Each structure stands twice: as C-alpha cells, then as structure tokens.
Amino acid sequence: MSDTVKITIDEKIIEAKKGEKLLWVALQNDIYIPHLCAIKEENRPNASCRLCFVEIEGVSNPVTSCTRNVEEGMVVKTRSPVVDRLVKTAFELLISDHNLKCSDCPANRKCALQKIAKERGLKLRQKRFKTIARDYEIDDSPEEFAFDRSRCVLCGQCIWADREEAKVGAIGFTNRGIKRVVTTFEEAPLAESICTQCLMCVEACPVGALYYKK
Amino acid sequence: MKKEELHELYKKLKDDAEHKVRLGEEKPRVLVGTATCGVAAGALKIRDDFQREIESKGLDVDVVEVGCMGHCYAEPLAVIAKPGYPPVCYGYLDDGLVHRLVEDFLGGDDPSYEYALAALERNDVFPTFEDFPRGIYEQKLILENCGFIDARNIESYIARDGYSALVKALSEKPGWVLDEVKNANLRGRGGAGFPAGIKWEACIKAGGSEKYVICNADEGDPGAFMDRSVLESDPHLVIEGMILCAYAIGAEKGYLYIRAEYPRAVSHVEAAIGQAREKGLLGSSILGSDFSFDLEVFQGSGAFVCGEATALINSMEGKMGMPESRPPRLASQGYRGKPTVLNNVKTFAYVPMIISRGADWFKGIGTEESPGTAVFSLVGKVNNTGLVEVPMGTTLRQLIYDVGDGLPNNREFKAVQIGGPSGGCLPEESLDVPIDFDSLHDAGAIMGSGGLVVMDQDDCMVSVSRYFLEFTQHESCGKCTFCRIGTKHLLDILTDITRGEGDSDTLQHLEELAEDVRDGSLCNLGKTAPNPVLTTLRYFRDEYKAHIEEGRCPALVCRDLILYYIEPPKCSKLCNVCVGSCPTEAIFTREDGLKEIDQEKCVKCDNCLKACPPEYNAIVKLSPPVLPPEKEKKTK
Ligand SMILES: Cc1cc2nc3c(=O)[nH]c(=O)nc-3n(C[C@H](O)[C@H](O)[C@H](O)COP(=O)(O)O)c2cc1C
Ligand code: SF4
Ligand code: SF4
C-alpha cells in the first residue's frame, strides 16, 4: 500500500502523505489558507480560530482544514461564497475584540492578521461589530519582552511553545467565554512566575501581543 | 452460561423480592413523592407530618419515599395504599389534609375521595390518571415506575420484573443485544437523536479490550429535570440499561456522570449500585456468568458545556472541561483514549424494555423515524405543569392543550419554546408539528433536553431570545471565535433592540451573524446557541420591527419601551393603595384627588399595577412610552 495520496486543491493536483492535515499540505504547496491556531506537531488541533475553512467536494458544509486528514481523491476549494463569508465573519469578530493600532504595534508588517487581510482582501478596520471595550494592563515585567493582552487573538501558539518546546509550563488559558485570556499561574506577572524568559513564546506569537521591548 | 441456571438464579431473586415487597404491602402504606421538585414544595415536611400523625394514632403504617409522579402542579403529593382499597393519589397536601387523611382513611374507612387526584389502579369507585384527558395521550415507558416504586430498594424494582432483561440478554450472545437495539432504531435522548445502536456498533468495531460505558447525567439546561427525576425515582432502570450496553460492546467499567448539584440523584444511584453488587447483578461474574462489569458515579461540578461529549471526557480526565474538535469520535477514542459509548440517561433507560419486550414492540410506539416516547418538562403558561411522557408523533397542540390542559385564564397562546436554551420558539402555525427529532429540526427547534415552555401574549419574543442568549453566552467556554465573540455581539444587539435601538440593517445583520455562529462554531453549544434568535426572527419578525421602528414592545415587557400610567377616569379618590406600594414614592395625589405617577421617579417595578384593586384597574402600561396628549398638557 502506498503511503501517499493524490488530492486536488483549487484545481492543482497534489501528492501528499497519508495522515497529513489538509491545511499543511496546502501551505506547503503555496496555497494560502488563513490560520492562526494550527500547530503542525499537535495531533489534536485546537481548531479554535475558525479561519481555515475550505470546501470539500461531497461534504455539505465547510470544514476546518487544520483538522481534516487528506484522503485519496479529495477535491478541495479554498474559496467559495460560503467559505469566504465564514472567514470574513471570523476575522471581523477577532478584530472587534482587538486593539487595532498597527502603526504603534511591534508586529506591524509581519503580523498574521495583516497577512490574512491582504491575502483575502479583507479590511482590518471593520464596521460591522462594535469594538469590545477592554482595560487590560500590559505586563512588561520580563527583561526583554512584554505581553499586551489587548492584541492577543487567543491562538495558543505561545502556550504550545512554552509547554512543548521550552518545557516550562509558565502560561496557559484561563477563564471562560469572553473573559478567556492567556495568563500565568494565579495571574502573577511573568517575571514573578516560573517563566524562564526563554523567549520561545515571543517567537511563536503571530501578532503583536508578545513582543520584544526593543 | 446455561439458560436454565440463569433463570433459576433470577427466579430466586425475584421470589425473594416479591416476598419482601408483599410483606411490606400487607400493611397500609403512604408513598410520599420526594423527588427534588417535591422536596421544594415541602414534601419532607409532609412526610414528617404523616409520620407524626400516624404515630400519635398508634397506627401500623409505613411511610415510604418515592420519586416524581409527573404531576408537579399538584405537589406535594402522596399515594395511600391500603389493602382493600385502590391506591389513591392525593395532591396539594398540607398539614390539615394530612391530619384528615390519617384520621379518616388510615384510621377509619373514608378514603376522602373529594381530595383525591386519581386512583392508580382501575376500580369501580374512582377514576385513574389514565381516565384524565391527558391519560389518553400519555404513554409512560421511562416514567412507568417513577413515583410508584421505592427508589432506594432494589427489591421494589426486581418485583416488577427488574433485571429480567439482563437475564434474557445473558442467555444470548452480545451481538443479539446490539441487533435488538439497532433494530429498535433507538435514538439518543440527549438532544441530537443519533441512533444508539450505530454508536455501539462503532465502539465494537474500534476493537481493543478496554472500553467504557458512560451515562451523561449532566443535565445543565435551566428548567430541565427529567434525567434527575429518572435517576432519583428509578435508578435501577438506568443501571440495567448500562449493564446491557456493556455486555453488548464488551466493556468492564462504566461511569455515571452526574452533576454535583443533584445530591439526591447521586445518593440514590450510589445506593442502587451497592445493592446491585450485593445481588450479583454488578461486579465480577454477573449472575455467575463470565461477564464482569462495574459502575461508579463521577460527580461533575463543571459548567453547562461539560455535558458536551468531548468536554465531559476532558472533565473526567481532570482536564479543563472544554470541547474538542471531532473526529476522532468517542466510539474510537473516548475516555482515556479508549473506545467509549456515551449516552443520555433516558437512552439507557429504554434499553431494558427493548430487550425484554423486543425491538418490534418499541417500533410500534411513536413514529417510524423516531420510535418510542418523548419526555418533557412542561412549564410556563400552561395549566398542568410537570413531567409528561407522550409517544413521538404527538403534536405540540395535543401536548399543550390535551396533556397540559391549555393555558390558564383563557390566555392567548403565542409561542412554545422547545429544546432548552438552544432550542427554538415556534408560533401558533407550528402547533400541528408532530414531536419527533426530524420534524422539530425542520421547524427550527430541537428536541434538546426536553424543556417545553408555553408563552402567551405577555411574553416578549425579543426578551425571550435575549434571555436564552444570555444563558448560552455566559456558558460559552470561550475556546472558539464564533461562539466566544459572536454570541457576545448577538447578545449586545438583542439588548439594543430591547431598548428600541437599531436601524433598518440591524435585523439582517443580526440574522447573518446568528447564521455564521451556527455554521462556524466548534461545538454544538455554539452551533445551537443562535436557534432562539433565528426562530424568533423567522416567526416573530414584526415584533422585532416594532421595537426598532416604533420604539414599541407589543408584549409590554421591555422596560425601556414602556411607562406606567394611571388612567384618570378609572382612578378613584377613595383609594390610595398604589401610593404605599411604590418603593420610590413616585405616586402623588393631584389637586383633584386622583393619583398620578411622576415619571422621573418611577423605576417600573410593576408594584402599583399589581396593587391597584381590580374594581378600578386604573394603572396601565403604555408602549411606546409616551403619555396620552391630554395628559402631557396637564403635567406641563
Ligand atoms: C453544550 C452541550 C451540553 C450538553 N449537555 C448534555 C446533557 O446534559 N446530557 C446529555 O445527555 N447530553 C448532553 N449533550 C449532548 C452530548 O454531547 C451527547 O450528544 C449525548 O450525551 C449523547 O447521548 P445520546 O446519544 O444518548 O443522546 C450536550 C451537548 C452540548 C453541546
Ligand atoms: S497585532 Fe497585527 S493587526 Fe493588531 S495592531 Fe499589531 S500589527 Fe496591527
Ligand atoms: S518566555 Fe516564559 S512564558 Fe515564554 S515560553 Fe519561555 S518560559 Fe514560557
């Protein structure tokens, strides 16, 4: 039995390894699908950002490509009116809960949100939803980096880096619903937590929430 | 194991149980309904009253606690079973009535039928519950024993043929049990209606020797309490169902995930597990066979979302109770990564009867696609509130008007909310929709947890959908974008509408967001949370429009859109009841002796409207909140 499968994404025929997730196969083949929360090594994806929707022939509703294994003969479309509508809403929802000030942001021009907007022709400034008011304080206790929750999209990349790469376990999600945040044990400032300031999480953050001070 | 040996063993159990039960029944007995609802209505005091009265008369009568009888509107309830009389159920008990029943019936020979609700057995003197109009529509399978057996006594269950399904199954191959459940087309009663047999089969096919059976008794919907009632009133039925499932799929261990807020259910189930073990019906080598299975209670103290299958497993494994994306399904990778069957309390409760009476019997009840019965807690503006069980396919109209005896005081029906916070609101035109999984789904509602709230002209549909959204938004785990942020915006928009805010785009905007939250969320909490909004927009759009376009709440509910007004022609100089009822001293006496409300001070508490004597009935609510013109001049 061969361990590769042939699939079609946006009319491009692609050979992929069995068991791989659709999202990564597409990205490797230069087909862009918006994504924030997917982690290649994680075998049970969070599937929380809801940006990576695609349509698969024979499947009635759009599916998240980060959770879907490639299958022989799969025919995939990364764009369609239904997909675009869901992605636009998910994106605008995230922006409605985001402190949008790119000119002041350390992530300006390398930010994943900007990339999604550019690739999909979406506006960063959305008017559909009221902006959710927050009063978060910036944690600038670490020597070299700081954490500004008002820009956090809750993608979980930092938590993975901290747990699985740095093997520290200093940060995690806490609270439910709209109050969900990334935080340390008992919400201590990072410098007072078990954080070793290894900077792995800063590297992992796709937006300007965890950033170098300089 | 040989059939004969099994039957021999069971016969012993049953003879013993019957003997004990009969001994108990030789004496007169009082059965007090002490499920949680009964307790809330004062059943424990009634139990004590009975005990005290009986003792003081020196009578030899047993007072037994039983579960929910399904007539919650008449609580506290008790049944008096006295040899020589049909067992009779009495409702609306208080100490006076208890005194009288003990003296006249238990001590004398007058059953006081004038206070009786119904008899429990056919007889020549008094009608039974089946003779009630609702009896024609009701069919009790799951609730059959509820309220009539002693839930804390396994003999009571065995004497009614309890565990005979297990005996029958053990003399057949596990595959036979699976086939019966599959053939019966038993659909999951936890909300979605997924066929149980197919789930079980997937779990068998997943292979491996370590498997789990879990009963979902998280029941977190506000207003839902049927799972609790079944566990409190007839725990062995669920336990037997779980044992049968374990036998079919080859599991050795099972759990009942019961919310910690249900202490009575937990204690009844734990007692029942202990008794089943003692009788050799649970544990190793069940009834001497080579099949072993044991059960444990897991107390869930988590949030509403912990009832979702993957979140429930996470919570049992000590992780945060949050949903995961599926697949993998529980059937292949569930508790501790092993194949797991998770079913609702009621789903398991049907299994023993399907095994005893056969798949064909079960399919003969209800509809072809949704066989069996549906259990609802009927609440709201309806005469007979309580737990009801009707065959699937019964229409909403029959359920509300025949079983529930219609709306009180000739109120006008407006909507029925069905399926709990993630269900939908259906209008008058939908009353002939048959109750089954698929018809309800097509109408925009869901079977859900079986909550059924009847609403009348005084219920505002915008407020109702806001109320449910507030619940789901609060219960969102916050993991995924659509549900975390989307439900927040849905709630905010609805709140704006209850204040009359919005423009010509608001409704479309609301509807689109609701659809996207439904289509984009990770788990069923988010996917179903928009149902109340979507159905009210579909069936009651004009009411939304009235709020936005006219600043008017037709049901006179939304506080920002109403004012309280005393109609001068109706107000009486001789009365000043309202003045004292007002917490903010907003009501003053005018020069002409009539009363008037200072709108600046009024906090719209509704006290005065309730206080104004019915012969005057002078206080009204007005929406939009503008004073009648003649009036305005005067205040100026
Ligand atoms: C937010 C949420 C809460 C749920 N709560 C319950 C519950 O309290 N009891 C239940 O049986 N199922 C509940 N479910 C459904 C379960 O996920 C699952 O489908 C069910 O337990 C399967 O059993 P069944 O097939 O017998 O219905 C809930 C689902 C969601 C999304
Ligand atoms: S995180 Fe990205 S989108 Fe947000 S302010 Fe910074 S650069 Fe702009
Ligand atoms: S810098 Fe601190 S929080 Fe970040 S990954 Fe390293 S240890 Fe974890």
Ligand code: SF4
């Ligand atoms: S801090 Fe950055 S990496 Fe961490 S969850 Fe927020 S956006 Fe993602």
Ligand code: SF4
């Ligand atoms: S839909 Fe809601 S409850 Fe379900 S995972 Fe998403 S945020 Fe959590």
Ligand code: SF4
């Ligand atoms: S509604 Fe309440 S606050 Fe207003 S006038 Fe009546 S009693 Fe007073």
Ligand code: FES
């Ligand atoms: S990348 Fe798939 S849901 Fe986030």
Ligand code: FES
């Ligand atoms: S009679 Fe008490 S729960 Fe219904």
